[in-house]
Amino acid sequence: MSTPLSPRSATVSIETAWDEVRSIVGAEHIVPAKPQDAVDGIGPQMVVEPASQQEVAAVLKTAAVADLRVLPRGAGTKMEWGNPPRAGELILSTRRLNRVLEHAYGDMTATVEAGCNFQQVQDTLSAHGQRIALDPLWPDNATVGGVLAVNESGPLRARFGSLRDLIIGITLVLPDGTVAKSGGKVVKNVAGYDLPKLATGSLGTLGIITQAIFRLHPTPRESRTLTFSTANMTAASQFILAIQSSKLVPTGVQLRTGSSTSCEIDVRFEGTCAGCDCQTDQLLQMASGMTRIDPPGDIWKARETLWNGNSSAAVCKFTLLPTELQSFVERLTVMSVQKQTAWQLVSQAVGLGLLRLETPQPDSLTDVIQALRSVLESRGGSLSILSCPAEVKSKLDVWGSAGDAPPLMRSIKAQFDPRGILNPGRFIAGI
Amino acid sequence: MEARIIDRFRAVVGKRLITEVAQLRTYECDGLTNFRVLPQAVLLPETSAEVQAIVQICNQEKIPFVARGSGTGLSGGALPVDQGIVISLARMNHILEVDFGNARVVVEPGVINAEVTLRVAPEGFFYAPDPSSQSVCSIGGNVAENSGGAHCLKYGFTTTHVLGLEVVLPDGSLVHLGSTAVDRPGYDLPGVFVGSEGTLGIATKVVLRIVKKPEVIKTLLAAFNSTNEAGAAVSEIIAAGMLPAAIEMMDNLAIQAAEAAVHAGYPDCGGLLLVELDGPSAEVEELTKNVDAICTQCGAWEIRVAQSEAERAVIWKGRKAAFAAMGRISPNYIVQDGVIPRTALPKVLSEIERMSRAEGLRVANVFHAGDGNLHPLVLYDRAIAGQEERAFRLSIDILRLCIQCGGSITGEHGVGEEKKMMMSEMFAEPDLETMQLVRCAFDPGQLSNPGKVFPRLRLCAEKTGPYQPHPLEVAGVAQFF
Ligand SMILES: Cc1cc2nc3c(=O)[nH]c(=O)nc-3n(C[C@H](O)[C@H](O)[C@H](O)COP(=O)(O)OP(=O)(O)OC[C@H]3O[C@@H](n4cnc5c(N)ncnc54)[C@H](O)[C@@H]3O)c2cc1C
Numbered sequence: 001m002s003t004p005l006s007p008r009s010a011t012v013s014i015e016t017a018w019d020e021v022r023s024i025v026g027a028e029h030i031v032p033a034k035p036q037d038a039v040d041g042i043g044p045q046m047v048v049e050p051a052s053q054q055e056v057a058a059v060l061k062t063a064a065v066a067d068l069r070v071l072p073r074g075a076g077t078k079m080e081w082g083n084p085p086r087a088g089e090l091i092l093s094t095r096r097l098n099r100v101l102e103h104a105y106g107d108m109t110a111t112v113e114a115g116c117n118f119q120q121v122q123d124t125l126s127a128h129g130q131r132i133a134l135d136p137l138w139p140d141n142a143t144v145g146g147v148l149a150v151n152e153s154g155p156l157r158a159r160f161g162s163l164r165d166l167i168i169g170i171t172l173v174l175p176d177g178t179v180a181k182s183g184g185k186v187v188k189n190v191a192g193y194d195l196p197k198l199a200t201g202s203l204g205t206l207g208i209i210t211q212a213i214f215r216l217h218p219t220p221r222e223s224r225t226l227t228f229s230t231a232n233m234t235a236a237s238q239f240i241l242a243i244q245s246s247k248l249v250p251t252g253v254q255l256r257t258g259s260s261t262s263c264e265i266d267v268r269f270e271g272t273c274a275g276c277d278c279q280t281d282q283l284l285q286m287a288s289g290m291t292r293i294d295p296p297g298d299i300w301k302a303r304e305t306l307w308n309g310n311s312s313a314a315v316c317k318f319t320l321l322p323t324e325l326q327s328f329v330e331r332l333t334v335m336s337v338q339k340q341t342a343w344q345l346v347s348q349a350v351g352l353g354l355l356r357l358e359t360p361q362p363d364s365l366t367d368v369i370q371a372l373r374s375v376l377e378s379r380g381g382s383l384s385i386l387s388c389p390a391e392v393k394s395k396l397d398v399w400g401s402a403g404d405a406p407p408l409m410r411s412i413k414a415q416f417d418p419r420g421i422l423n424p425g426r427f428i429a430g431i
Numbered sequence: 432m433e434a435r436i437i438d439r440f441r442a443v444v445g446k447r448l449i450t451e452v453a454q455l456r457t458y459e460c461d462g463l464t465n466f467r468v469l470p471q472a473v474l475l476p477e478t479s480a481e482v483q484a485i486v487q488i489c490n491q492e493k494i495p496f497v498a499r500g501s502g503t504g505l506s507g508g509a510l511p512v513d514q515g516i517v518i519s520l521a522r523m524n525h526i527l528e529v530d531f532g533n534a535r536v537v538v539e540p541g542v543i544n545a546e547v548t549l550r551v552a553p554e555g556f557f558y559a560p561d562p563s564s565q566s567v568c569s570i571g572g573n574v575a576e577n578s579g580g581a582h583c584l585k586y587g588f589t590t591t592h593v594l595g596l597e598v599v600l601p602d603g604s605l606v607h608l609g610s611t612a613v614d615r616p617g618y619d620l621p622g623v624f625v626g627s628e629g630t631l632g633i634a635t636k637v638v639l640r641i642v643k644k645p646e647v648i649k650t651l652l653a654a655f656n657s658t659n660e661a662g663a664a665v666s667e668i669i670a671a672g673m674l675p676a677a678i679e680m681m682d683n684l685a686i687q688a689a690e691a692a693v694h695a696g697y698p699d700c701g702g703l704l705l706v707e708l709d710g711p712s713a714e715v716e717e718l719t720k721n722v723d724a725i726c727t728q729c730g731a732w733e734i735r736v737a738q739s740e741a742e743r744a745v746i747w748k749g750r751k752a753a754f755a756a757m758g759r760i761s762p763n764y765i766v767q768d769g770v771i772p773r774t775a776l777p778k779v780l781s782e783i784e785r786m787s788r789a790e791g792l793r794v795a796n797v798f799h800a801g802d803g804n805l806h807p808l809v810l811y812d813r814a815i816a817g818q819e820e821r822a823f824r825l826s827i828d829i830l831r832l833c834i835q836c837g838g839s840i841t842g843e844h845g846v847g848e849e850k851k852m853m854m855s856e857m858f859a860e861p862d863l864e865t866m867q868l869v870r871c872a873f874d875p876g877q878l879s880n881p882g883k884v885f886p887r888l889r890l891c892a893e894k895t896g897p898y899q900p901h902p903l904e905v906a907g908v909a910q911f912f
Contacts, residue, residue, distance in 0.1 A: 104774070165591055178864065186802070194577075195869070200619060201618070271714055277713065323533050405607065407606075412869065
C-alpha cells in the first residue's frame with residue numbers, strides 16, 4: 001500500500017481553526033476528544049457536531065484551510081471498519097443532523113438527514129405502513145449516514161437488493177464546502193451521474209453525506225420464517241440453491257453454520273397471507289431431507305452475534321458466487337483443522353455473508369484471512385475485514401484487492417478531495 | 432481528418448472502417464433525428480483489444496469519439512461530435528457466458544436486449560429491463576442510458592441488473608468495474624458508469640443478472656373515462672401496499688394511435704390502465720381481485736384479464752408500439768421523458784392539457800404510471816411554418832413543469848444533446864460541478880462523447896472552491912496519489 005504524498009500547506013494555525021469552528025457550531029458543540037474517540041489508535045483532538053449542512057460546509061472549509069484531517073462519524077458503531085487512518089485531528093459527528101425531513105408516503109419516498117437513527121426512521125415510516133427495505137446491523141444505534149458509508153445490508157437483500165437499489169437522492173458536502181445534490185425525489189431518474197451510488201460504500205472519503213432520499217416499500221401484511229437444520233453441508237447448499245432456482249420469492253434465505261455447529265437455514269416469506277401459505281407449503285415439500293426446527297431467537301439478526309465474545313477474533317465480510325458457498329465452507333472446515341481456526345458464519349444466499357474467525361495466535365489469523373481471501377478473489381469474490389485485532393490490521397489491508405481499478409478510484413478521490421483530508425488512508429488502495 | 436490518422440485506424444480495423452460520405456450518413460443521428468452531425472469516420476471493432484487500440488489513437492491524436500450501439504437513443508446520445516469519429520459496437524454482439532446456477536450472463540455490448548431473454552428463456556429466466564425498443568436496442572446502449580421499461584417498477588432499471596463491466600477508459604486503458612459477485616470492495620464504479628451516456632468510456636463487456644420467470648403472470652386492462660380516474664386507481668393500488676410488475680397508462684390519443692398501428696383491441700376510452708401482477712399464484716390471484724375492485728371503485732367501466740399468453744402479448748404489443756404509432760395520427764412528433772412524483776399526476780396531466788390547448792398542438796400521453804415516468808408525445812406538422820419550434824417549446828415547457836413538481840427531466844431516455852440545457856434548471860451549479868468531478872476523473876481530456884449531458888464543458892484542470900494548487904504540485908514535485 002503506497003502512502004500518497006500529501007502536500008501540507010496550512011495557511012491558518014490550528015488554534016485559529018478551532019476558534020473558527022467554535023464560532024460556526026457554538027462552543028458547546030466542539031469538545032475535546034476523549035480516548036474512546038480514537039480510531040484505530042489515531043486520537044483526534046476535537047469532536048465537532050454541526051447542526052446543519054451549512055455548518056458542515058463551513059467546518060470542512062475551515063478544516064481544509066488548516067489542513068486538519070477529518071474523520072466523519074455517525075453513531076460510531078462501525079468506526080473500527082477500514083484501515084487505520086493516516087491521521088485525523090477532527091471528528092465530524094452527524095449526530096445533530098437527525099431530522100426526518102419528509103415522508104412523502106403517497107409517492108413512497110423519504111428524505112432524511114444523515115445523523116438519523118436508522119430504527120427511528122423506520123418507526124416514523126411505519127406510521128404509514130412503509131419501510132426502507134433494508135435491515136442493517138445494529139439499527140437501534142446506527143445512523144443512516146453510517147449505514148450508507150459502509151454500504152451495509154442484511155437478509156432483506158434477497159428480495160429488495162442493497163442500498164444502491166434503494167437510495168434515489170443524496171446531498172454531499174465536499175471538503176471545499178460545496179454542497180452538492182444529486183438524484184432526486186423520484187424513483188426513476190437518469191439526469192446526470194448517479195452520485196448516490198458513488199457515495200454509498202465510499203466510507204466518507206469523498207464528502208460528508210448530509211441527506212439521503214430513499215424509495216420505500218410497503219411493510220408486508222404477513223411474514224413467515226421457517227428454519228431447517230442439517231449436519232450435511234452438501235444438503236444445505238443444494239437446498240439453498242434449489243430455493244434460489246425455484247419460483248419462490250423469499251425475502252430472506254440465510255445459512256448459519258460454524259466449526260462447532262451444524263447447518264441451519266432460515267427462509268422468510270412476506271406478502272399476503274395466501275401467498276405466504278402457499279409458498280410455505282411448497283418450501284416444505286422441497287425440504288424433505290431437512291429437519292424443521294424452531295428458530296432459535298431473532299435469527300434475522302444473527303449477524304450481530306458474530307461480534308459476541310473474545311476480541312482476538314476477526315469478523316470479515318465475504319462475497320462470492322452463490323454456487324460457491326459450499327466449496328467455501330468446505331475450505332473453512334479444512335482450515336479449521338489445519339490451523340485450529342474456530343469459525344462461524346451467517347451467509348445470505350445472494351452471495352455474501354459475515355464470517356467470524358478465531359485462532360490461537362494472531363499470526364495464524366493473518367494467514368487464514370490471506371488464504372481465504374486469495375481463494376475468493378481468484379473467483380470474482382472478496383474478503384474484507386470489518387473487525388480484527390490491531391496486530392492483524394498492521395499486517396493486512398482490510399479491503400483486499402480492487403483489481404485493476406485503483407488508479408481510477410484514486411483519481412475520483414483526487415477530484416473530490418484533492419487535499420486528502422477526509423478519512424485519509426482508511427479506504428481501499430490507500431485512499 | 433488527416434490521411435495519416437485514417438491509416439492508423441485502418442491498421443486496427445481493416446475494412447471495418449467507413450469514410451464514404453454516403454455511408455457516413457447512416458450514422459449522422461440516432462433516434463432523435465432533428466440533430467445531425469456527420470462523423471469523420473465510423474469504425475466497427477470486433478474485440479475489446481480493437482476498441483482499446485482505437486481509443487488509444489484517439490487519445491494520442493486528441494480526436495473525440497462517440498460510442499454507438501443500435502442508434503435508437505432518443506436524446507441524441509449517439510449523435511456524432513464535430514471532427515470526431517463514431518465507434519460502433521454493433522459487431523461485438525456475442526453472448527459470452529451463461530451461468531444459470533448464479534443467474535449471470537456475460538455479454539458483449541452490441542448484443543440486442545431481447546436476445547438475452549431469448550437465450551435464457553428455455554431455462555425459465557428472463558432479462559428484466561425491457562425498453563419498448565428491446566427488439567433492436569443494444570445492451571451497451573442500455574448500460575449507457577440506464578434504460579428502463581414497463582417492468583422496472585418491480586424489477587429495477589438496467590443499473591440493478593449490471594454487476595460488472597469491462598470498460599475501455601478514454602485514455603485507452605482497460606479496466607474492470609464491479610465483478611461477477613456482488614459488493615466488490617471500493618467505490619461502486621458500475622453504479623457511476625451505468626447511465627453515464629457514453630461520457631466515461633466504452634463498455635466492452637457486461638456482466639448481467641438474469642431473473643427467474645414468475646410462477647404466474649396476470650395482465651389486466653381497465654378502461655376509465657379519464658386519465659384522472661385512472662390515475663386515482665394507480666394511487667389506490669400503491670396505497671394498498673401492492674407492487675405490481677407494471678402499471679402503464681395511455682390516454683385516448685395514444686389508444687387511437689396504437690389501435691391504428693397494431694389493432695390491440697383496446698377499449699375506446701379516456702384513460703386506459705394496464706396492470707400486470709406476477710409472483711406466486713395464490714398471491715397473484717388475491718391481488719388481481721384487489722386491483723379489479725379498486726379499478727371498479729375508481730370508475731373503470733370495463734376490465735379485462737388476459738386469458739392466454741397470446742392475449743397478453745397483444746396487450747403489450749399495443750403499448751410497446753405506442754411511440755412509433757404516432758406516425759399514424761400525426762406527420763411528426765416529439766417524445767418527451769419527464770418524471771414526476773406519482774401524486775402530482777392529476778395536476779400535471781390537467782396542466783399539460785391546458786398547455787396543449789393554449790399552444791394549439793395535440794399531446795398524447797403514454798406512460799409508466801407506477802413510477803411517474805411520463806412520455807408526453809407532442810404532435811405537429813413540420814410542413815407548417817413555425818410548428819416545429821412551437822412543438823419543441825411545448826415539450827420543454829412540459830419538462831419545466833416536471834421540475835416544478837419535484838421531478839426530473841428524464842426517467843430513462845437520458846439527457847444527451849437534447850436536454851443538456853435543462854440540466855441547469857434541474858440542478859444548481861455546485862451540483863453540476865460535482866458531477867463534472869467524476870467526468871474529470873474518468874476522462875480528463877474530454878474525448879468520450881464530449882458536449883453531451885452537461886450544459887457546458889468543464890476544464891478538468893480548473894480548480895473550484897477556495898483552494899489553489901500547492902506550489903509543489905505546480906512544479907511537478909509532488910502529486911496527489
Ligand atoms: C421506439 C422506441 C422506444 C423506446 N422505448 C424505450 C423505453 O421503453 N425505455 C427506455 O429506456 N428507452 C427507450 N428507447 C430509447 C432507446 O432505445 C434506449 O435509450 C436504448 O438503450 C438505446 O440503445 P442503443 O443501442 O440504440 O444505443 P445508442 O442510441 O446507439 O446509444 C445510446 C447512448 O449509449 C452510448 N453507448 C452505446 N454503446 C455504448 C457502449 N458500449 N459503451 C458506452 N456507451 C455506449 C452512446 O454513446 C449513446 O450516448 C426507445 C427508443 C425508441 C426508438
